[in-house]
Amino acid sequence: xxxxxxxxxxxxxxxxxxxxxxxxxxxxxxxxxxxxxxxxxxxxxxxxxxxxxxxxxxxxxxxxxxxxxxxxxxxxxxxxxxxxxxxxxxxxxxxxxxxxxxxxxxxxxxxxxxxxxxxxxxxxxxxxxxxxxxxxxxxxxxxxxxxxxxxxxxxxxxxxxxxxxxxxxxxxxxxxxxxxxxxxxxxxxxxxxxxxxxxxxxxxxxxxxxxxxxxxxxxxx
Numbered sequence: 001x002x003x004x005x006x007x008x009x010x011x012x013x014x015x016x017x018x019x020x021x022x023x024x025x026x027x028x029x030x031x032x033x034x035x036x037x038x039x040x041x042x043x044x045x046x047x048x049x050x051x052x053x054x055x056x057x058x059x060x061x062x063x064x065x066x067x068x069x070x071x072x073x074x075x076x077x078x079x080x081x082x083x084x085x086x087x088x089x090x091x092x093x094x095x096x097x098x099x100x101x102x103x104x105x106x107x108x109x110x111x112x113x114x115x116x117x118x119x120x121x122x123x124x125x126x127x128x129x130x131x132x133x134x135x136x137x138x139x140x141x142x143x144x145x146x147x148x149x150x151x152x153x154x155x156x157x158x159x160x161x162x163x164x165x166x167x168x169x170x171x172x173x174x175x176x177x178x179x180x181x182x183x184x185x186x187x188x189x190x191x192x193x194x195x196x197x198x199x200x201x202x203x204x205x206x207x208x209x210x211x212x213x214x215x216x217x218x219x220x221x
Contacts, residue, residue, distance in 0.1 A: 030101035037092060051088065054102060055109040056081040062113035067120070076120060080112035087112070118182040160211045169204040172197055 026034070036047035059080040063073050087108045095104055161170055171190075175181040176197070187194050 026097040027100060030095070030097060033101040034092060034095065037089065048085070048089070051105065052081060052085050055084045055088070055105065058106045058109035059084065059113040062110045063117055066114065066117045072120070076116045077113060080116045081109055084108040084112040115182075115184045119185055119188065122182065122185045156212070156215060157208075160208050164207040164211050165204050169200055169207075172200045173204045176201055 033047065033051075036043050037051065038044075039047070056077060059077040060073070063077045063080065067073070084105075088105045095101060098104075161173065165173065172186070175186050176183060183194050183197055187197055190197075
């Protein structure tokens, strides 16, 4: 969602230290999976088939959970399982044993299923490129003074988007932050990558923050 613009209020912050969990020793089942998937011949083929079946079950569950009435449920789940299988096999060396191998692999299927469902939901829909949802940011329960302040802030936001951002940055910001277009859908429509869109969104927000700071405003997530 779009960041909130507020008048600056001093806030005390407390630093935190994040720790990265260390890899644990692989459990016996995970070792067997890795050995079979890295092998050659029938052992490898059998392991790949079992892995695909596991991923397909996970994908079917996720698709049904997100879109229970989807008529193409099996097709979407199969496509998700296929893509998840490719990802798992390509990233075997990334497995660190922080969970069972099957748990780790399941996540790929759930992610791919979620992406496929979001794309299917947007299939055939035009991509909104204009800020049609400005009014959603204004509170209808606010006092007249508060509504006046909101209108002032929204006017500043409109002016900043028009003046500070490139056309591409405006497109990405409006689609992702205002209109709720899934980032994978936007990446597909614009023929780019999620990473590139995250970078564009980050640069756009940085420009807006600089303008708001110069105007005595503050942007918070």
